[in-house]
Amino acid sequence: xxxxxxxxxxRRDFLKKSSLITAVALxxxxxxxxxDNQLDERIAQAIENVPCSIEIxxxxxxxxxxxxxxxxxxxxxRLHLTGTKKxxxxxxxxxxxxxxxxxxxxxxxxxxxxxDGKKVTTIEGLANGSELHPMQAAFIxxxxxxxxxxxxxxxxSAVACIRExxxxxxxxxxxxxxxxxxxxxxxPNIVAAIQEVKKGGKNI
Amino acid sequence: MKQFQYIRSxxxxxxxxxxxxxxxxxxxxxxxxxxxxMKRHVMTPERLVDIxxxxxxDIKEENKGLHIGxxxxxxxxxxxxxxxxxxxxxxxxxxxxxxxxxxxxxxxxGNLMQRTRxxxxxxxxxxxxxxxxxxxxxxxxxxNRMHAIFGxxxxxxxxxxxxxxxxxxxxxxxxxxxxxxxxxxxKMQDFHRLPGDQPEKDTILDKNELITAVTIPASxxxxxxxxxxRDRNSYAFALVSVAAGLTLDxxxxxxxxxxxxxxxHKPWRLTAAEQSLQGKQVSIEAFQQAADIxxxxxxxxxxxxxxxxxxxNTIVEALKIASRI
Numbered sequence: 048x049x050x051x052x053x054x055x056x057x058r059r060d061f062l063k064k065s066s067l068i069t070a071v072a073l074x075x076x077x078x079x080x081x082x083d084n085q086l087d088e089r090i091a092q093a094i095e096n097v098p099c100s101i102e103i104x105x106x107x108x109x110x111x112x113x114x115x116x117x118x119x120x121x122x123x124x125r126l127h128l129t130g131t132k133k134x135x136x137x138x139x140x141x142x143x144x145x146x147x148x149x150x151x152x153x154x155x156x157x158x159x160x161x162x163d164g165k166k167v168t169t170i171e172g173l174a175n176g177s178e179l180h181p182m183q184a185a186f187i188x189x190x191x192x193x194x195x196x197x198x199x200x201x202x203x204s205a206v207a208c209i210r211e212x213x214x215x216x217x218x219x220x221x222x223x224x225x226x227x228x229x230x231x232x233x234x235p236n237i238v239a240a241i242q243e244v245k246k247g248g249k250n251i
Numbered sequence: 252m253k254q255f256q257y258i259r260s261x262x263x264x265x266x267x268x269x270x271x272x273x274x275x276x277x278x279x280x281x282x283x284x285x286x287x288x289m290k291r292h293v294m295t296p297e298r299l300v301d302i303x304x305x306x307x308x309d310i311k312e313e314n315k316g317l318h319i320g321x322x323x324x325x326x327x328x329x330x331x332x333x334x335x336x337x338x339x340x341x342x343x344x345x346x347x348x349x350x351x352x353x354x355x356x357x358x359x360x361g362n363l364m365q366r367t368r369x370x371x372x373x374x375x376x377x378x379x380x381x382x383x384x385x386x387x388x389x390x391x392x393x394x395n396r397m398h399a400i401f402g403x404x405x406x407x408x409x410x411x412x413x414x415x416x417x418x419x420x421x422x423x424x425x426x427x428x429x430x431x432x433x434x435x436x437x438k439m440q441d442f443h444r445l446p447g448d449q450p451e452k453d454t455i456l457d458k459n460e461l462i463t464a465v466t467i468p469a470s471x472x473x474x475x476x477x478x479x480x481r482d483r484n485s486y487a488f489a490l491v492s493v494a495a496g497l498t499l500d501x502x503x504x505x506x507x508x509x510x511x512x513x514x515x516h517k518p519w520r521l522t523a524a525e526q527s528l529q530g531k532q533v534s535i536e537a538f539q540q541a542a543d544i545x546x547x548x549x550x551x552x553x554x555x556x557x558x559x560x561x562x563x564n565t566i567v568e569a570l571k572i573a574s575r576i
């Protein structure tokens with residue numbers, strides 16, 4: 048995420064102006080009132096920030112946020128849910144995998160504001176209190192990691208992989224887990240953990 | 252990411268109006284390609300028009316064929332019972348692309364519009380006619396292992412990276428679009444363009460037009476296979492891919508459909524090769540002959556010379572697997 052530039056920025060000024068025009072169309076009273084008071088920066092802020100409501104691990108968060116913030120950055124930087132990891136930030140490694148309305152997605156490639164009205168589950172929302180989710184327990188049992196950085200994404204992806212019905216054999220698991228890269232190469236143990244949970248037959 | 256204005260549109264009309272007002276505006280659906288490019292400053296729209304709330308997710312039977320809403324997710328389409336049964340090429344191609352997570356985000360419309368993965372297009376420190384018209388093509392004499400062998404020009408040798416597009420091309424699909432001047436239907440054959448001297452244009456779609464659906468006519472293909480050859484087994488772009496569909500009556504080929512990916516600026520239909528197969532008996536020789544015809548006019552650019560052998564071999568292999576000989 049880019050920091051605010053302290054030096055004058057013509058492009059930003061342009062945006063402020065064009066945003067002001069839009070604001071007049073959208074929220075006349077607030078914008079005109081602010082313009083009257085020459086509260087340029089505040090107008091830009093008010094227009095740039097977009098209202099958004101997302102339920103995260105069972106808690107509803109209603110906020111106004113910069114549209115540039117990805118779901119990943121919202122989770123980590125704003126809500127301090129740092130279990131979800133930033134690996135590549137380009138959708139190539141899967142470390143940022145979370146569930147949105149039950150589907151696994153790369154939280155780095157979706158804007159937080161695009162998830163308005165949705166339900167997000169992160170690794171923090173997977174366990175039942177102090178009782179580990181069966182997939183978390185299986186990763187520990189099978190040593191499904193070394194450094195652990197990719198693990199939250201692997202586990203979120205693995206849970207979805209079973210729920211989707213794509214964990215019938217090793218080949219299928221490897222194919223449908225290919226969006227989660229493990230730099231340490233713990234793949235055989237990750238596959239073993241998923242196979243055990245799948246064979247356990249529990250409704251996860 | 253550069254600053255932009257975000258508009259959540261609730262109707263098709265509002266979405267088209269919002270895109271028309273701002274010259275650099277872009278629609279965003281899954282965002283898997285656009286946000287990636289925006290983070291790298293390859294694309295810098297001043298306005299994003301979020302179309303996710305538009306009712307364009309339906310997959311339904313229509314005129315004995317299929318209508319797929321532009322916002323249908325790649326994963327939904329790949330798993331759809333009727334598509335798996337009637338259009339296995341499309342399901343196979345979609346499942347060969349990206350990862351499970353990305354397929355849960357990427358839409359059919361977005362997949363049609365995805366940009367090339369040419370590393371020079373992504374690298375804003377190098378010349379690229381697609382990214383910045385008139386600056387030159389770095390791939391032409393650069394590291395061009397992934398690049399085109401058909402239809403390229405000195406202006407651009409990039410390839411279209413989509414698997415879905417290759418299947419849609421073989422299935423004679425059409426793209427339904429809606430814009431300020433009304434609706435129109437574009438045949439898949441015409442939708443993507445060759446680079447010519449305007450490689451910045453991937454498609455013939457007008458900037459203010461919205462893709463609303465993809466339609467596929469009824470298929471008579473009895474034997475299908477999508478074969479993707481890549482550097483690793485999964486989650487990699489194609490070096491070469493082939494969508495092969497045959498209508499077989501015993502061992503006689505009544506009709507053939509062939510399209511290739513990873514070889515051109517657009518999904519590459521092999522019409523002459525298809526014609527050469529018609530009426531022939533299924534055999535390796537017939538497939539080899541079709542592959543030879545398909546490769547006429549192919550040209551390597553040094554690092555991708557291997558594709559001149561890989562492509563015909565992939566055609567033959569895809570036809571072998573499809574026809575189960």
